[in-house]
Structures are given as structure tokens and as C-alpha cells.
Amino acid sequence: MGATILDVAKLCGYSKTTISRAFASPEKVSEKTRTIIYKAAKEINYTPDAIARAMVRKKTDNIGFIVADQQYPVVLNPFYSPVFEGVLRTCKEKGYSVFIASESDIHISTGQVYMKKQMDGVIICGQTDKATIESFKSQNIPVVLLNNIIDMDDLVCVAVDNYNGTVQAVEHLIQRGHVDIAIISGNFSPNVYNARYRAFVDTMKKHGLEIDERFVKRVEPSLEASMECTTQLLAQKREPTAIFATNDVIAIGAMKVALRAGYKLPEDLAIVGFDDSDYSEIVEPELSTVRINKLEIGKVASERLIEIIEGKAAEKEVILSETTLLVRATS
Amino acid sequence: MGATILDVAKLCGYSKTTISRAFASPEKVSEKTRTIIYKAAKEINYTPDAIARAMVRKKTDNIGFIVADQQYPVVLNPFYSPVFEGVLRTCKEKGYSVFIASESDIHISTGQVYMKKQMDGVIICGQTDKATIESFKSQNIPVVLLNNIIDMDDLVCVAVDNYNGTVQAVEHLIQRGHVDIAIISGNFSPNVYNARYRAFVDTMKKHGLEIDERFVKRVEPSLEASMECTTQLLAQKREPTAIFATNDVIAIGAMKVALRAGYKLPEDLAIVGFDDSDYSEIVEPELSTVRINKLEIGKVASERLIEIIEGKAAEKEVILSETTLLVRATS
DNA sequence: CTGTTAGCGCATTCAA
């Protein structure tokens, strides 16, 4: 079937070692030889076998991008998909390929534990537990945690500065003169949820503003849930003049309800989202939101991971990616 | 570092063959033995090495999802990302993992040719050439082509029925009484572009409708390009009463222009898109569009691929996925 | 710059 290094060796008279070198480290072979070898290889359609190479080098040049099952649709997920793109780009640049896996992919059939290790390292996204991380480490597979913060030795975490992002959004609303500000929180992982919620509360307090309990909502981050919630919110005698939604989808649900009820945005109601997903520019009027540099998060996480794979000692670190407030047309 | 099968063997007294079997084909080992082995394995944190296994089995249980560089942002691409999700799901079900690669990933450093074969088969998306497909086949790597149709022996192609999708959209507009229908075509690959454009022309003719040349536009499929184009379109003395946009982003660009100019949709202008991307429900009013079953396309492509990987003879075949017209609020 | 020798960790014959 596939030609092997031996076939090439036989064909052109060099030893298999030289053939190997011609492909793995061309600079160690004279140009003349190289040319001959490549020609022979081409003739019989030879390509180095990555598996055999990985076997002996103990390195696959692959990394895994692992997403918890609950968060599946990795790729459909407007947050993770740009992050993933960032990972892809830097990996490509550094010569790595990337696998997508869900948590269940990393457990072998015997049940209990672990994974099939075809990767030199992994980026774990969002929810996990220490045990999972430990199991990777115990197999000498470096881990970088993304969009989550767990307190463990030698663990690099890359996440969003949710707290400050929220402060930016809420202060902006306050500066615009809003006092009756509602929050619709998405039901995210504790880390994310807490940071955004606390920041909202703290910022309101800091500015001497009261938080009306009826203005504090928590929903699944879907269009429908948000629409239902917003409908209730606007049905109260005392209405908020501004809504801070904890992500763009929620914000857009709120927009829909307001628009259909004939509100003018932002005159009658200001809305600010979080994420700066593609949706925010798609929508009309365009949504004010807190921008997360998702590509960069992916980039940083994979850079750190690759450094560790390539020998740098892992040191405990939390990298918080800065957010930017994007004031567009809804606030 | 990582424990090997030998360490387990030493620890529990069985031969490495038995250990191997306990993991690779548990049913060939007595339950008692299995229990002992798993316990020992767990103790020293042993996991089968996927690379070594792949080496001897000549099978990696991986497939590659390959996207042309021009179409990169695979994942950011609202068309490919759900397709990819479909692939992911069926692969997971069948025990395969999936790699994402761009065309440039599959060429080795020596320049000219080919790939590192860590995959049992590949799905190639969109634009490619026969040479690329040939080179995979010559390495015994099965190929399924997705969203493109190329006439080659034993090649399975999975694509969208663009022609009929367009017919659905245009006939719907005609039934609504529209006569002055504009088309804004996205500058897609010839296959896609041609099918949609021809269908538009054919359908108009079939209904005895004239096509005003000023109503025929072709743009890059971006919001900006579409907005600019639509602005021109609506500035003409004679305005179209309906626009068929060849994808949702273009349609949404048109919506934006119309909405900002104070048009009511669909009363003043009807708009129909193509793709049924997430955007179409995000937008207000919600966009009428031609739904492509992207998950299914991914599913079918990967199912076919896996069949071939697992021994079924590849037969030349073109699978066209049916579309559905989704009439929402813009038509 | 090139060749020789030795495995990498596992699944697979074949025997017992």
C-alpha cells in the first residue's frame, strides 16, 4: 500500500536514515542527495508516516481542544468558536494540529478513567474538575485552562476579565443618566456568573444606586428565555430605563421584545450586552456591548500551552483578558 | 514517564499480550483477569498509548476536516460551522475523532506535495482540485467532498441542492405578487454561484417575468458590500419590490439599508435570504430564507466516509441535500 | 554528510 522509507531507500540507494533526515531535517543532508531522494519519493508516492514518527519521537504535534459536554456545540457556540479560531491560527503557525474533543471523548472504554493520548497537550474549556486536570497531568500531558479559573499548582488559566467588563458597561449606563437599571444574567458557570453579577452590584452601590429586586433576573442564555423575561420586566408598573444583559443573545432577546412593543432604542430603553458576538452588528440598531477579544484568548492559551509542551516549566498563572466597551446604537 | 503495558504486566503478573487484550478486546479475557488488570492499570495510571496502537493497527480512528485556506475561519464561518458540528456528532458516535486542517496543513515541508497522514480519511470542503484528491487517494486515504461537486471516479460528493432552493425562494416571491425582483448574488465558488444564479433566471423566465439588468448584482458576501449594493439598488428610479439575496448576510445587509431608509418590511420591500444561518432569527423582523440542513450534510458526509474507511467500496455518487423554504417576517 | 544498530508500545499471528 503506502510506500515506506525503505522503499525509497531501495529505490535511490541511500540508507533509510538518510531518507528520514531528508524529510525530518533537510538541512542535514546535502542538497544533491535531497533532490534525488525527493524525486524517488515522489515517484513512488512516499510520504512520511506521521504515526510512526510520533511513536519514536513521543510527540504528535497535536493539541486537543476540549469542551465540556454541556457546552457542546463547540463550534456553534458564538463564544468558543472565535476562541477556537484563535487557537487554530497560532497552532498552525507553530506547526501543531488541533483536535476537537468533548469530555466524553477522553475517557476510554474501560469506564472510569482517562483518555487516548494522541495529543501533546490540551486546552480545557469552561467547566471541569480538578480530577480531570490531574489525570492529564499524571500522564504528562500539559493543560491550560480556558474561560475558567481553578486554583491548582502549575496551572495556567486564561479567562476574561468579567468583573471589569461589567463595570465598564454599568458605569456607561450610569453616565448616560440611568438609574433604574435592570440586569438579566445568563445562567453561566459560577465563575462567569458571579464575576458579572458581583460587578453589577458593586458598581451600582459605588454610585449610590439602589438595586430594585424586580430588576434582577436570571435566565438561560437563549433568545426565548430572554424574551419571556424581558416581557415580564417591561410589564411592571415601574419599568427600568436600561438593561444590562450578561450576553449578546440575551440582549438581543430584550431588543426584540422592546422593538415589537414599539420602543425606540435607546431613547425609551437602553440595552447593553456582553461578548461582542457577530450578532451584535447584525442586529439593527446595532448593539452596544462589552467586547471580549476571543481570538486573543485562544491565541494566548495555545501559546502558553505550546511553550509548556516545548519544555518551559509550567507556572501557576491567571491571565485575564481585558475587555473593551463598544458603544453602538442601543445605549 | 507514562506507564506502558509492560509495567502493568510486571505489576499483575500477566503477560503483556493479556494486558493488551484486556483493553483492546475485553471480551477475550476472563472477567476476573480483567478486573485485576484494570486495578493494576489504575494503580500506576496506565492508559493505552493511542499512537503505538495506531502504529500496529494502521488505523488512527481520526478523520480530517479540511477547508481551503481562502475559506478559512472554518469555524467562524456560519455555513461550515454547523456542518462541522454534524461531522463531530456522528464521528463521536462512531468512535472517531476529528482534526481540523486547512489545505496548507496537509503539505509537508519539502514543499511540493502531500500530507502527514494521521487520519483514516478526510472530508474536503469547498474548493479543491483533482490533484489534491488524487494525492489522498494515492495514499489510500478515502475522501468525501463536501459542498462541491467534482467529476471523478469513486468520489462521493455531498452538496446542497442550490438550484431547487433558489427555485423555492423565487417562486415564493412570485406567488406573493412580485414582478420586479432583484437578485444580489454572493461571489461564491462557481458551483454554488452558478446553480443559484441559473435557477433565478430560469424561474423568472418560466413565469414569464423579465429580468431587469439593473436588478442583477454580484457582491462579496459581506454586510458592507451588500449594504452598498442595496443602497444603489434602491436609489434607482425604478425600484425592485423584492430582493432575493444569495445568502443571509447579504440579505441582512439589504435589510439594514431598507430599515434605515424607513422601509417597512415586507410591505415596502420583501427580502429572502439563503442558508438559514443563526442570524436569520436574530434579526428583527426575522428573515425569510432557504434552509440548508447543515447538520445533516455533515452527518451524511461523515457517515459515507466512515463506511468507506471501514471497508465499503467507494462508489461515485452525488448526494444533494434538500432545502426548505422558511417564510418568516420579511416576505 | 552518511550509514549501522536499536528500539518506541502495542496488536497479532501461532501455540499451549
Next chain:
DNA sequence: TTGAATGCGCTAACAG
């Protein structure tokens, strides 16, 4: 049901 032996295709010392 279990074990012993041979090799997958390649790279990495170490020499020459």
C-alpha cells in the same frame, strides 16, 4: 483463556 515471538515505520544515538 493465556503467553511468546515478530514487526508496524520511523528516529536517535553513535560511528565512520
